[in-house]
Amino acid sequence: MSITLDKTVREIATETPSSLRIFEELGIDYCCGGRKSLEQACADLHLSLGEVVEKLEAAAAENAGSEGTDWQAATLADLMQHIVRKHHKYVRQELARLETLCEKVQNKHGHAHPELKRIAALFLTLRDEMSTHMIKEEQILFPAVVRLERALELQQSAPRPGFGTLANPVQVMVHEHDDAGSLVSTIRKLSNDYTPPADACPSYHAFYIGLKEFERDLHQHIHLENNILFPRALDLEQQSNN
Numbered sequence: 001m002s003i004t005l006d007k008t009v010r011e012i013a014t015e016t017p018s019s020l021r022i023f024e025e026l027g028i029d030y031c032c033g034g035r036k037s038l039e040q041a042c043a044d045l046h047l048s049l050g051e052v053v054e055k056l057e058a059a060a061a062e063n064a065g066s067e068g069t070d071w072q073a074a075t076l077a078d079l080m081q082h083i084v085r086k087h088h089k090y091v092r093q094e095l096a097r098l099e100t101l102c103e104k105v106q107n108k109h110g111h112a113h114p115e116l117k118r119i120a121a122l123f124l125t126l127r128d129e130m131s132t133h134m135i136k137e138e139q140i141l142f143p144a145v146v147r148l149e150r151a152l153e154l155q156q157s158a159p160r161p162g163f164g165t166l167a168n169p170v171q172v173m174v175h176e177h178d179d180a181g182s183l184v185s186t187i188r189k190l191s192n193d194y195t196p197p198a199d200a201c202p203s204y205h206a207f208y209i210g211l212k213e214f215e216r217d218l219h220q221h222i223h224l225e226n227n228i229l230f231p232r233a234l235d236l237e238q239q240s241n242n
Contacts, residue, residue: 009041010034010227014072018059020223024216026052031222032181071228076149076236079229080142087221088134094214095127101207109204113197115190122190123211126183133176141169145233148240158240166237170230177222184215 012019013030023030028041042049071079102123106116144161151158163169188194194208 006037006039008035008037012038012056013223014227016056016060018062019056020220022052022055022059024219026055028052029181029219031219031226032178034223034227071224072232076229076232077146079224080145083221083224083229084138084142087217087224088138090217091130091134091214091221094210094217095130098123098207098210098214099127101203101210105201105204105207108201109197109199112199119187119190122183122187126180126187129176129183130180133173133180136169137173141166141173144169145229145236148233148236152236152240158237166233170234174226174230177226180218181222184211184218187211188215 009023009028009030013023013034020030022028026047027045028047029036033041036044038052039049041047042052069082071082102120106120110116140163144163144166147161148158148166188211191208191211194212196204196208200208
């Protein structure tokens with residue numbers, strides 16, 4: 001893997017999937033904030049650029065030949081199917097499970113830990129926004145991309161969607177990704193990086209562990225869409241217009 005000082009975090013994450021684990025460990029935003037150069041991202045977090053590069057190169061060498069599916073080369077239909085089957089399914093399952101834990105923990109510990117009320121409110125906002133967001137992707141944007149890709153494969157004229165250019169819903173989805181990222185970031189700060197207090201019960205621990213895992217999956221989910229799916233879909237649309 002070749003890393004230059006001006007290469008963006010997004011580019012590194014897209015080219016080398018093994019880098020996602022390193023970015024997660026170091027708290028480097030590779031999805032919503034992935035347009036920063038690696039140098040700038042390290043400077044913002046007061047991380048040693050040299051040490052980060054060493055970690056990235058070691059992860060890439062360790063995973064050489066076993067990076068899994070190359071989503072830059074796969075069809076967009078396969079990529080979207082993966083997103084729906086893995087990430088959308090996970091989000092729906094975890095939102096329901098975490099909502100139950102959230103209510104239980106707040107009822108038992110809310111009097112001693114008032115931050116739980118704010119965390120619960122933010123979580124319910126995240127639940128509502130993500131639920132609506134995924135429906136819009138599955139029923140509007142993803143089918144339009146499938147039709148576009150199929151038309152180009154068959155060398156046919158691509159049907160023009162009712163919303164005009166793909167850039168319109170893509171812009172909305174990216175904005176909603178930013179909102180979701182902001183919500184989980186605020187929850188993480190309020191929960192002291194998902195660290196339960198000394199008097200936390202097992203449900204409290206399970207709630208915070210679940211939130212931490214949910215954030216990690218959300219980062220990967222948004223990365224696949226913002227950094228791979230959306231740019232490739234817009235490129236396809238540009239090809240169809242030429």
